Amino acid sequence: MTMASAHKGQLIVLGGGIASLTTAFYASAPGHKKVFPGGIHVYEMTDALGGKGASRRNSKVVEHRIEEHGLHVWFGSYDNAFALLAKCHAYLEHEAKKHDYVRWSSSLRDIEEGFRPCSRIGLMDHDGASWLPWVADFPEDSTMRPWDTREPGENVGTPSELVMRALRLAEAFLYSLGGRSIAGVKPKSVFLDIEDVPIPIQIPPTTPLSKIFDRFVSAPEAATAGAAALSRVLQILARLSSELRNRLDEPVRRHSALRRGWQLVDLLLAAVRGLIDDGVVSMGDFSLIDGLDLRAWLLLHGASEESVSCGLLKVLAYDLPFAYQAGDPEKPLISASVGIYGLFRILLTYRGAVMWKLNAGMGEIVFAPIYEALVRRGVEFHFGFEVERIHLSKQRDRATRISFVQQPSYTLEEQLSVLPVPTGPLAGDLPYWAPAPRDGEVPTNIVLHQHDMVVYGLPVATIQRMIPDAPERWQQCGETLGTVATACLQLWLNAPVTHYAPWASSDITVGAYTEPFDTWADMHTLAGEKYGLYERAVRSVAYFCNVAPDELTQKDELTKAVDRFLRDDIAALWPAYRPEMVVDRFQKLNNDASSRYTLSLPGTLRARLSPHDSSIRNVRPVGDWTRNCISAGCVESAVISGMLAATQLRPDYPLPIFGETASNSETTNA
Numbered sequence: 001m002t003m004a005s006a007h008k009g010q011l012i013v014l015g016g017g018i019a020s021l022t023t024a025f026y027a028s029a030p031g032h033k034k035v036f037p038g039g040i041h042v043y044e045m046t047d048a049l050g051g052k053g054a055s056r057r058n059s060k061v062v063e064h065r066i067e068e069h070g071l072h073v074w075f076g077s078y079d080n081a082f083a084l085l086a087k088c089h090a091y092l093e094h095e096a097k098k099h100d101y102v103r104w105s106s107s108l109r110d111i112e113e114g115f116r117p118c119s120r121i122g123l124m125d126h127d128g129a130s131w132l133p134w135v136a137d138f139p140e141d142s143t144m145r146p147w148d149t150r151e152p153g154e155n156v157g158t159p160s161e162l163v164m165r166a167l168r169l170a171e172a173f174l175y176s177l178g179g180r181s182i183a184g185v186k187p188k189s190v191f192l193d194i195e196d197v198p199i200p201i202q203i204p205p206t207t208p209l210s211k212i213f214d215r216f217v218s219a220p221e222a223a224t225a226g227a228a229a230l231s232r233v234l235q236i237l238a239r240l241s242s243e244l245r246n247r248l249d250e251p252v253r254r255h256s257a258l259r260r261g262w263q264l265v266d267l268l269l270a271a272v273r274g275l276i277d278d279g280v281v282s283m284g285d286f287s288l289i290d291g292l293d294l295r296a297w298l299l300l301h302g303a304s305e306e307s308v309s310c311g312l313l314k315v316l317a318y319d320l321p322f323a324y325q326a327g328d329p330e331k332p333l334i335s336a337s338v339g340i341y342g343l344f345r346i347l348l349t350y351r352g353a354v355m356w357k358l359n360a361g362m363g364e365i366v367f368a369p370i371y372e373a374l375v376r377r378g379v380e381f382h383f384g385f386e387v388e389r390i391h392l393s394k395q396r397d398r399a400t401r402i403s404f405v406q407q408p409s410y411t412l413e414e415q416l417s418v419l420p421v422p423t424g425p426l427a428g429d430l431p432y433w434a435p436a437p438r439d440g441e442v443p444t445n446i447v448l449h450q451h452d453m454v455v456y457g458l459p460v461a462t463i464q465r466m467i468p469d470a471p472e473r474w475q476q477c478g479e480t481l482g483t484v485a486t487a488c489l490q491l492w493l494n495a496p497v498t499h500y501a502p503w504a505s506s507d508i509t510v511g512a513y514t515e516p517f518d519t520w521a522d523m524h525t526l527a528g529e530k531y532g533l534y535e536r537a538v539r540s541v542a543y544f545c546n547v548a549p550d551e552l553t554q555k556d557e558l559t560k561a562v563d564r565f566l567r568d569d570i571a572a573l574w575p576a577y578r579p580e581m582v583v584d585r586f587q588k589l590n591n592d593a594s595s596r597y598t599l600s601l602p603g604t605l606r607a608r609l610s611p612h613d614s615s616i617r618n619v620r621p622v623g624d625w626t627r628n629c630i631s632a633g634c635v636e637s638a639v640i641s642g643m644l645a646a647t648q649l650r651p652d653y654p655l656p657i658f659g660e661t662a663s664n665s666e667t668t669n670a
Contacts, residue, residue, distance in 0.1 A: 009035070009036050009037045009038050009449075009451040009452065010036055010037075010038025010039050010040070010041060010452050010453075011024075011027055011036045011038075011039075011040045011041070011452075011453050011454075011455065011649065012041050012043065012402070012446065012448075012452065012453070012454045012455070013040065013041065013042045013043065013454075013455040013457060014043050014387055014402070014454065014455060014456055014457055014458055015043070015044065015051065015455075015456075015457030015458045015623075016042060016043075016044030016046070016048075016049040016050065016051060016381075016457075017049075017050065017051025017052065017053070017457055017623065017638065018050070018051065018053055018081075018366070018367075018635055018638045018639060018642070019457050019622040019623045019624065019626075019638040019639065019641045019642040020042065020051075020455060020457030020622060020642065021042070021049060021367070021370050021371075021374070021642070022084055022622075022638070022639045022641075022642025022643055022646070023455050023457070023620075023622055023642040023643075023645045023646050023649070024040055024042055024374055024379055024455075025084065025087075025088065025370060025373065025374060025642075025646075026642070026643060026646035026647075026650065026653065026655055027040060027646050027649045027650050028040050028374060028377040028378070028379050029650060029653045030653075031650075031652060031653070032377075032650070033378075035649075035650060035652070036453075038452065039378070039379075039380055040374075040378075040379045040380070041379070041380045041381075041382060042374070042379060042380070042381050042382065043382045043385040043387070043404075044381065044382070044383050044384075044385065045384065045385060045386035045387070045405075045594075046383065046384070046410075047383050047384065047410040047412065047433070047435060047436040048363060048367070048383075048433040049363075049367045049370070049371055049433075050362060050363060050366070050367045051594060052069050052070075052590070052594070052595055052597070053069065053072065053362045053366065053367070053635065054069065054362065054363055054367065054433070055067060055068045055069070055072070055361030055362045055363040055364070055433075056361070056363060056432075056433050056435075057361070057363075057419065057432045057433065057434065058586075059434075064419060064432075065492075065584065065586065066360065066361040066490075066526060067361075067490070067586050067588070068361060068362060068488060068490065068543065069486075069488060069588065069590055069595060070486055070488040070543075070545040070590065071488070071519060071521050071543045071544070071545040072358060072361075072362045072543075073118065073355050073356065073357050073358070073509065073521060074115070074146075074355070074356045074357075074358075074635060075345075075346050075350060075354065075355055075356075075636070076117075076146045076350030076351050076352050076353050076354050076355065076356060077146070077345045077346055077349045077350045077351075077636070078146060078634075078635060078636040078639075079146060079150065079351075079636075079658040079659065080636060080639045080640050080643060080657060080658055080659070081635045081636045081639045082111065082145075082146040082147035083147055083149075083658075084370070084639055085111045085114070085147065085366065085369060085370070086111045086147040088369045088370050088372075088373040089109065089110050089111050089369060091373050091376075091377075092109075092369065092372060092373055092376065093109065093110075095376055101376065103372070104368070104372050104415055104416060104418065104429075104431045105368070105369075105418070105428070105429055105430055105431050106428040106429040107421065107426045107427055107428025107429060107430055108360075108364070108365070108368075108369065108426055108428075108430060108431075111147050112145070112147075113359070113425065113426065114358060114359055114360070114365040114366075114426075115356040115357065115358060115359065115365070116356065116357055116359060116425070116507070116525065117140055117352055117353030117355075117356055118353060118354075118355040118356060118357045118507050118509060119137050119138040119139070119140050119353045119354055119355070120135060120136075120137050120138075120505060120507060120508045120509070121135070121136050121137075121138060121315075121354070121355075121508075121509055121510075121511075122134065122135045122136075122504065122508050122509065122510035122511070123136075123311035123312060123315060123510070123511060123512045124311065124510065124511070124512045124513040124514075124572075124573065125311060125512070130572065131513070131514075131572035131573070133503050133504070133510070133573075134260065134311070135503070135504070135505075135508070136260075138350075138353065138354040140352065140353045141351070141352060142352070144351040144352045145351060145352045146350070146351045146352055146356065148351065150658060156348070156349045156659075157341075157345065157349070157629055157658065157659030157660075157661075158284060158661070159275055159280045159281045159284055159285075159286060160281055160284070162275075162341075162344040162345075162348060162349075163272050163275055163276070163281055165344070165348040165349070166268045166271060166272050166344060166348060167268075167272060169268060169347075169348065170265050170268045170269055170272075260310070260312070262307075263306065263307040263310040263312065264312065266303055266304055266307040267298060267303055267307050267308070267310075267312075267313060269302070269303075270298045270299075270301045270302045270303035270307075271298065271301070271303075271340050271343075271344070273301045273302055274289065274297055274298070274300070274301035274336075274340075275289075275340070277301065284661070286337045286340070286341050286629075287337050287605050287606075288337070289335075289336040289337045289340070290335050290336065290337040290338075290602060290603060290604075290605040290606070291336075291602055291603050292335075292336045292602055293332075293333050293334060293335070293336065293339075293602050294313075294317055294334050294335070294336045294338075294339030294340060294343075295308040295309075295313070295332070296336075297336035297340070298336075311511065311512035313343075314332075314511070314512050315511030315512050315519070316342075316343055316346055316347075317334060317339045317342065317343055318332045318334060319511050319512065319518050319519055319546075319547075320511070320519065321334065321342070321597070321600070321632050321633055321634065322484050322486055322546075322547040322597045322599075322633065323339075323599060323600065324484065324547045325482065325484075325599070325601065326482075326484070326549065326550045327484045327485055327547045327548050327549040327550050327552070328549055328550075329515050329518075329547070329549075333599075333601055333602065334599075334600050334601070334602075335600045335601065335602045335603070335604070335605060335631075336602065337605060337631075338600040338605070338630070338631050338632050339600075341629070341630065342630060342632055345630075345659070355509060357507065357521070357523065357525070359424070359425045359426050359525055359526075360426055360430065360526065361432070363432060363433045364426075364430055364431065364432050364433075367433075368416055368431040368432065368433070371416070372415075372416075372431070375414060375415075381412070382409065383409060383410035383411075383412055383436065384407065384408065384409030384410040384438060384440065384442060385404050385409060385442055386404060386405040386407065387402060387403070387404060387405075387458060387462075387466055388403040388404055388405045388466075389402075389403045389465075389466055389467070389468075390402055390403075390454070390456075390466050390467050390619070391403065392467065392469055392470070392616065396469055396470070396471055396616075397471070397615065397616060397617055398616065398617050398618055399448055399454055399616055399618055399619050400447070400448055401445050401446065401447055401448060402445065402446040402448070402454070403444065403445050404442050404443065404444065404445070404446075405442070406442060406444070407438070407442060408438040408439055408440055408441070408442070409438065409440035409441060409442045410436040410437065410438055410440065411436060411437055411438075411439055411440050412436045415431070416431035416432060416433065416434070417431065417432060417433075417434040418430065418431055418432075419431075419432050423528055424525065424526075424528035425525060425528065448618065452618060453618050453619075453620070453649060454618055454619045454620070455619075455620050455622055455645060455649075456619050456620065456621045456622065457622045457623055457642075458594075458623075459483075459593045459594050459596065459598075459623065459625070460477060460478060460481050460483065460598055460623065460625035461478070461483050461593040461596060462593050463475070463477060463478030464478045464479070467616075470616070471615040471616060472615075473609060473613060473615045474609065474613075474615065474616070474621075476607050477607050477608060477609045477621075477625070480604050480607035481598055481599070481601075481604055481607060481608065481625055482598075482599040482601055482604075483593075483596035483597060483598055483599060484547055484548070484550075484596060484597050484599055485547070485548040485549075485550065485552065485589065485590055485591040485595075485596055485597075486545060486546065486547055486548055486590045486595070486596075486597055487516060487517070487545070487546055487547075487548040487552070487558055487561075487587070487588070487589050487590065488543070488544065488545045488587065488588050488590070489517055489542075489543075489544040489545075489562055489565075489585065489586070489587045490541065490542070490543055490544070490585065490586045490587070491541070491542040491544075491582055491584075491585050492527075492538045492540075492541055492582070492583040492584040492585070493538065493539060493540045493541070493542065493581045493582055493583060494537045494538065494539055494581055494582075494583050495539050495540065495581045496524065496539045496540050497522045497524060497540050497542075499539075499576060499581075500574040500575075500576045500577040500578070500581060501573065501574045501575065501576070501577075502575065502576060503575075504522070505522075506522055506524045506540075507522055507524065507525070508521070508522050509521040509522075510573070513572075513573055514569055514572075515546060516546055516548075516561045516562070516564075516565055517544035517545065517546045517565055518546050519544065519545050519546065520542060520543070520544050520573065521542070521543045521544075522540060522541075522542060523540075523541040523542070523543050524539075524540045524541060526541045527539055527540055527541050537583065538583055547597075548589060548590070548591065552589065552591075553589075553591060554589075555589055558587055558588075558589045559587065562585070562587050566579070566582075597633040598623075598624055598625040598632075598633045599633070600631055600632045600633070605627065605631060608625065608626055608627035608631060609621045609625075609626050609627065610626060610627050610644070611626050611627075611628070611641050611642075611644035611645040611648070612644060612645075612648055620645045620648065620649065621645075622638075622641045622642050622644075622645045623638055623641055624637040624638040624641065626641045626644075628640040628641055628644060628660060629659045629660050629661065630659070640657055640659070640660060643655055643657050643660075644657065644660070
């Protein structure tokens with residue numbers, strides 16, 4: 001059977017991940033029926049939306065147990081992702097007030113109800129003999145939220161602005177060593193809080209580096225003066241780094257808090273030197289340093305071996321983005337361009353809190369509201385549609401037909417099932433993704449007409465299989481970008497976190513631990529639902545995640561790895577843990593094409609496709625594997641990709657994208 005569009009000008013979105021849904025949301029803005037008279041159609045191969053971010057309530061095992069793909073926390077610097085959700089809720093609330101629309105949820109009606117600030121971060125240090133935890137509290141600002149609208153023209157993602165913030169942060173720390181403070185400078189990290197450490201060091205009073213640097217930023221048209229200012233900053237940085245390393249040598253060895261603070265400053269100074277020296281600041285282009293690994297680049301510009309091996313860099317730049325080639329923990333590798341930009345965005349631009357945790361699963365907090373908004377706008381969803389191939393014209397510059405795997409489709413009710421949650425932050429009716437029956441029919445083909453457009457929101461690893469005769473740019477992208485498997489573990493426990501990890505606290509997030517699970521987050525809020533599994537004396541919930549080596553391919557192998565971890569390795573992390581504390585557990589190996597994470601390996605940035613790519617004239621690629629200001633495997637990168645595609649599909653609908661510039665997303669595309 002062949003399905004032909006009833007009208008010319010439909011938008012076909014392949015894949016139900018966050019990038020695809022972002023494109024669909026902004027493309028379905030008011031006026032979309034004139035642009036796409038054939039409608040907007042989303043095709044998803046499973047019975048739930050979300051891709052790598054999907055979560056379900058599994059009642060087949062234990063009633064309404066949340067099962068995730070991994071540790072889902074959002075950084076406070078995810079401006080565009082938070083803005084997407086805020087706009088979904090605002091739209092639905094407008095419909096409810098103006099058109100008597102009844103929202104699906106009685107408890108989740110605003111973005112603030114779905115997230116909570118989390119500022120306690122732990123790092124596990126190994127001193128050669130044993131593991132030692134270290135806990136830090138990042139400052140919070142209750143007057144700011146990451147979904148608040150920024151001021152017009154505010155863009156803190158440029159190299160010059162990030163360097164300015166990094167210099168101010170380093171200055172605040174350095175002046176604190178000598179008992180001085182800088183007016184108007186508020187340290188953005190508790191890594192600088194070393195008030196309990198007596199340090200007999202005086203920093204000579206000099207002109208703050210940020211003021212010197214500001215001469216370049218404020219008068220870029222004066223090229224000579226700007227170059228001189230940058231040269232002066234480099235000279236001061238080189239002398240300052242050397243002098244401080246000599247002066248801080250003895251105190252650093254004696255005080256662990258000072259050592260961690262100095263490591264941060266050492267990394268900041270090396271990064272600033274590198275960004276200036278390699279032309280990133282003057283050219284405004286982070287891609288200039290894409291060819292080296294982040295650690296190698298920092299070493300090249302003066303960072304110490306100890307600093308580039310510190311837990312903070314390991315967690316934020318390597319562990320959380322799963323930046324390990326072939327999943328090998330001995331092969332950490334991430335582009336300096338992607339790594340330093342991401343690190344600066346996380347540490348220097350967050351609002352409210354450095355991290356935000358979800359008050360339920362990603363499926364409920366993120367994808368249910370987006371789905372509801374799109375359904376309300378008239379977007380049509382087709383579940384159980386697995387793409388088999390996209391057929392191109394003889395010239396290979398246009399998609400002519402889409403073939404699907406022959407299997408029954410899923411039949412979903414237009415409104416999601418509702419879970420009556422009696423207690424907790426989301427007490428009330430909460431929509432969730434329940435298993436759907438496979439009893440529908442999938443067409444063999446969709447024939448594309450002249451004005452139809454396709455959004456390719458499928459994983460990068462599918463390109464060679466889905467489009468075997470793709471243009472060179474697409475082939476290069478599919479062949480060059482690496483992906484990696486991940487593993488997750490969830491534990492439901494009958495004790496609060498302080499009973500098995502006395503050094504920790506509720507809502508802590510801990511990294512830099514050992515394999516097979518180097519990252520742990522307490523998700524105790526989920527235990528407050530008191531529904532289904534959560535009625536069974538569950539006092540806390542623990543999420544673990546880690547990169548998985550390529551040789552780990554079977555579920556039973558992961559089960560054995562989890563057993564060994566709980567038997568042999570968890571004691572250093574949870575000193576008071578006892579096996580009988582575990583009420584239930586869930587582990588998952590994410591190794592299929594749709595679940596693997598895209599790596600940002602050195603030298604691969606140019607191979608990424610731009611969401612504006614037109615080498616296949618009626619197809620636009622979206623996903624965290626495309627090129628944008630972040631170009632890494634995370635929610636924010638995927639959302640930005642979807643927004644970039646939407647700006648081309650709906651040029652009549654202006655769409656500001658925080659952090660994005662032309663040089664970030666454009667490549668040598670046709």
